[in-house]
Amino acid sequence: MTKRKNVTASLTLESARTKHDNWSGFLSISPWLIGFILLILGPMIASLYLSFTDYNLLSSPNWVGLENYRNLFSDARFLKSLEVTFKFVFISVPLKLIFALALAMLFNTGRKGSSFFSAVYYIPSIIGGSVAIAVVWKQLFGRQGAITQILSALNITDTNLIGNPNTALFVLILLVIWQFGSPMIIFLAGLRQVPAELYEAASVDGASKIRQFFSITLPMLTPVIFFNLVMQTISGFMTFTQSYLITGGGPLDETLFYAVYLYETAFEYLRMGYASAMAWVLLIVIAAITFLFFLTSKYWVFYQSEGGR
Incomplete structure (x- = not known):
């Protein structure tokens, strides 16, 4: 007991x-x-509710059901912003990752000063999205900007690159590519995890540097590439500062990013219900693309812990 x-x-x-x-x-x-x-x-739940209402911040929300979502796909500027954002993401993200990987491989050679230069190349990722850098970029590529003057002296072009509908988007893409420091550091960490014995064995077998890159480096880096791809794609869809401050979405809406149009709809036109619907459509688009990446990753991402995959 x-x-x-x-x-x-x-x-x-x-x-x-x-x-x-x-x-x-x-x-x-x-x-x-x-x-x-x-x-x-809390804000997510509130925005989901507001997406089914007509709300302008000055009066009570008025329930309209799916009307906001139906109106989106007949809105020419909404469709244009979607087109511009997809073009921006699918051009800038691969180029950004290519430059990041190239620099990471260069700094991974162990040459003198590699640590210093890798830190220097990381700085644009810290300040690249700031208002100050956007203003500087606008001055560089404006009508009287240094880049425009140099191109004019070389008889390449004498037009305002930012004001030209054919080149404005690529000016913003160039700015984003310049901010490759963050994925570069992640690539560098991944490269340092690749066993040196693999390269030694490949050299003994007579494999060239190019063959080693495609047979050893890339397969071993696929988890890191996958991570960078997902993160940079999500970041690309949410890009706002560069377009809003440098081009204002122009000219002719050729740089009207989705986030810029959402901001204009919410805070300039005071259509908060419509903007909330846009925000949820963007969330669905990003979720769908991310899901697609994860769905296809089993065919090209290899993990050592899974028997070579």
């Missing part, structure tokens, strides 16, 4: 300790949990 009481007391004490630990855990994460509910989950 005494033994049973001791066991019961031990279980009670253990249960009390578990409850105390649980409450301590909840207390530790409470700042993040409160922030998530108030700043992320």
Whole structure:
């Protein structure tokens, strides 16, 4: 009987300790949990509701059902912003990753000063999305900008690159490619995880540097490439500052990014319900593309922990 009481007391004490630990855990994460509910989950639920309403910030929301979503696909500027954003993402992301990988491989050679230069090349990723850099870029490629003057002196072009509908988007793409420091650092970390023995064995077998790159480096880097691809694609779809400050979405809406049109709809035209619908369409588009990446990754992403995959 005494033994049973001791066991019961031990279980009670253990249960009390578990409850105390649980409450301590909840207390530790409470700042993040409160922030998530108030700043992320709450606004998401509110925007989902507003996407089914006609709301202009000045009056109460008026329920309109799916009307906002139906109107999106008859909105020429919405379709144009979608087209421009897709073009921007599918051109800028691959080029950005190619430049990042090339520089990472260069800095991975162990040459003197590699660490210093890798840090220098990372700086544009920190400041590249700032207002100051956008203003500088606008001055460089404007009508009186240094780049325009150099191209004019070489008789390549004497037009304002930002004001030309055929070149404005590529000016913004160039700015984004210049910000390749973040994926470069991730590629560099991945390259340093590739076993040197693989290259030594390939050299003994007579494999050239090009063959080693395609047979060893790329397959071993596919998880890192996949991560960078997903993150940069998501970031590309949310690009705002460059277009808004440098071109304002022009000329002729050729740089009207999705985020810029969403901002204009919400805060210039005060169509908050319509803008909320746009935000949820963007979320669905990004989720679908990300899902597609994960779905196809089994065919080209290789993990050592899965028997060579």
